[in-house]
Amino acid sequence: MPKQELVVLNTCCTPISEAALDPAQAADGAAVFKALADPIRLRLMSIIASAGQEVCVCDITPNFDVSGPTISHHLKVLREAGLVDCERRGTWVYYWPLPERLTWLSTLLSVPTPAAV
Amino acid sequence: MPKQELVVLNTCCTPISEAALDPAQAADGAAVFKALADPIRLRLMSIIASAGQEVCVCDITPNFDVSGPTISHHLKVLREAGLVDCERRGTWVYYWPLPERLTWLSTLLSVPTPAAV
Numbered sequence: 001m002p003k004q005e006l007v008v009l010n011t012c013c014t015p016i017s018e019a020a021l022d023p024a025q026a027a028d029g030a031a032v033f034k035a036l037a038d039p040i041r042l043r044l045m046s047i048i049a050s051a052g053q054e055v056c057v058c059d060i061t062p063n064f065d066v067s068g069p070t071i072s073h074h075l076k077v078l079r080e081a082g083l084v085d086c087e088r089r090g091t092w093v094y095y096w097p098l099p100e101r102l103t104w105l106s107t108l109l110s111v112p113t114p115a116a117v
Numbered sequence: 118m119p120k121q122e123l124v125v126l127n128t129c130c131t132p133i134s135e136a137a138l139d140p141a142q143a144a145d146g147a148a149v150f151k152a153l154a155d156p157i158r159l160r161l162m163s164i165i166a167s168a169g170q171e172v173c174v175c176d177i178t179p180n181f182d183v184s185g186p187t188i189s190h191h192l193k194v195l196r197e198a199g200l201v202d203c204e205r206r207g208t209w210v211y212y213w214p215l216p217e218r219l220t221w222l223s224t225l226l227s228v229p230t231p232a233a234v
Binding site: 016017018019020021022023026027029030031033034036037038039040041042043045046047049050097099102103105106107108109110111 | 148150
C-alpha cells in the first residue's frame, strides 16, 4: 500500500496572535488540528510523543479499550497529518513522533508573554 | 439565553512530549482542538487573536463568504471552548481572545528544543 501524502502546509510559523491566517493557511492548520481533535488520537499522540523512543504498536494497543484495527485507523490519521511516522519490522509496526509538526502547531498557538509590570 | 459553560479542563500544562495524557485529559484537550479543527473557525480565531483589540462581529463577517448566522454559530463554538469571549453592546457583539487557553494548547504541543551539539 503506497504511503499517503502528508498534508502540505503553506503556513509558516507566524503565531495567530500576530497575524490572521488566509483561507488556505486556515484549511491546512484545521486539517492538522482535526487529527488531534479525537480523544483516542490525542492520547495516542501523547503516548508516542512522550515515549522517548520508538513505540511498538503492540505496546500501545493494550492501553485502550478499542480494537487493534481501530487503533491502526487512528494511527494512520496521525501519520497522514504528519504528526508521526512508522516502520514495519517483522510482525509489528513501530511509531515515532515528528516533532517539527508539533512545534509548528505550538508556535501557531503561542501568545507573547506580557511584559512584567 | 444563558451562557454555555466552558469546557472544564483537568489537564494542566505538561507537554505531551513529556507525559502521556490519561483518558480524561485527552477528552478535554480533544474537545478544544475540535473547536480549531474547522477552517472557518481557525481563521476566525486568528482574526480575533491578532486584532490587538476587541473585534466587532460587523468587521468579521465581511471577510467570509458564508452567512452571518453561520459565522455566529462558529463564534459560539469558539466561545464554548474557552478560546474567546464576547459582549453585546447595542446592535453588535464584540469578541476578544482568551490567551490562557491558547497558551495552554501551545504548551501542550511544545517540544523541548534539542541541546546544541
